[in-house]
Amino acid sequence: MTVLFRHAAHRTLQGAHHQPGGRDRLRAGADIGSGLVVNGGLVSGAYGVAGEIGHVPVAESGPPCHCGGTGCVEAIASTEAIVTRTRHVTGEAELTMAQAVERARAGDPAVREVFARAGHAIGRGLAALVNLFGPERVVVSGEGLEAFGLFEDRLRRTFAAQAFGSAARCELLLRPLPFEEWARGAAAVAVRSLFTPA
Ligand SMILES: [Zn+2]
Numbered sequence: 443m444t445v446l447f448r449h450a451a452h453r454t455l456q457g458a459h460h461q462p463g464g465r466d467r468l469r470a471g472a473d474i475g476s477g478l479v480v481n482g483g484l485v486s487g488a489y490g491v492a493g494e495i496g497h498v499p500v501a502e503s504g505p506p507c508h509c510g511g512t513g514c515v516e517a518i519a520s521t522e523a524i525v526t527r528t529r530h531v532t533g534e535a536e537l538t539m540a541q542a543v544e545r546a547r548a549g550d551p552a553v554r555e556v557f558a559r560a561g562h563a564i565g566r567g568l569a570a571l572v573n574l575f576g577p578e579r580v581v582v583s584g585e586g587l588e589a590f591g592l593f594e595d596r597l598r599r600t601f602a603a604q605a606f607g608s609a610a611r612c613e614l615l616l617r618p619l620p621f622e623e624w625a626r627g628a629a630a631v632a633v634r635s636l637f638t639p640a
Pocket of ligand 1: 496507509510517
């Protein structure tokens with residue numbers, strides 16, 4: 443079993459599905475998605491949602507998430523969340539993600555902490571998924587990976603601390619893809635062909 447985790451693309455892996463009640467879950471800003479691949483097939487879930495790490499709650503006290511929940515991985519670690527938080531800590535209302543990455547790489551401790559916090563949230567979410575399903579590996583991909591070096595360390599540390607017993611042996615595989623591939627790859631079949639190990 444493989445868990446796919448994608449950061450900062452505009453579609454979820456279950457791209458063709460809609461929320462019950464007709465609400466389209468492919469809204470802008472819904473930019474963390476994941477899915478479970480079992481025996482080469484993407485698990486879609488009885489109601490169209492499965493393995494959705496973006497809305498695993500990892501922080502009791504917030505921030506609020508667009509899904510209506512609180513403290514979801516996506517509310518802390520999505521590109522939008524990182525930009526919002528960085529604007530808050532720097533006091534620069536127009537700051538972009540590229541500038542946030544720049545600041546962090548230049549060593550600004552407050553901005554570095556924003557990315558570390560994102561890594562912590564993702565690590566917790568991944569550990570929850572791994573503890574539940576015990577996959578062989580987790581594939582991490584998406585356009586946000588240009589910044590991956592900024593949260594990789596905290597992500598791996600949190601994952602190691604929260605993954606239970608031998609589940610922690612699960613491999614975290616980093617496989618960056620250009621955004622265009624994600625935009626094209628919304629269909630489950632395309633995603634599966636991108637990710638099924640050779
Ligand atoms: Zn949420």
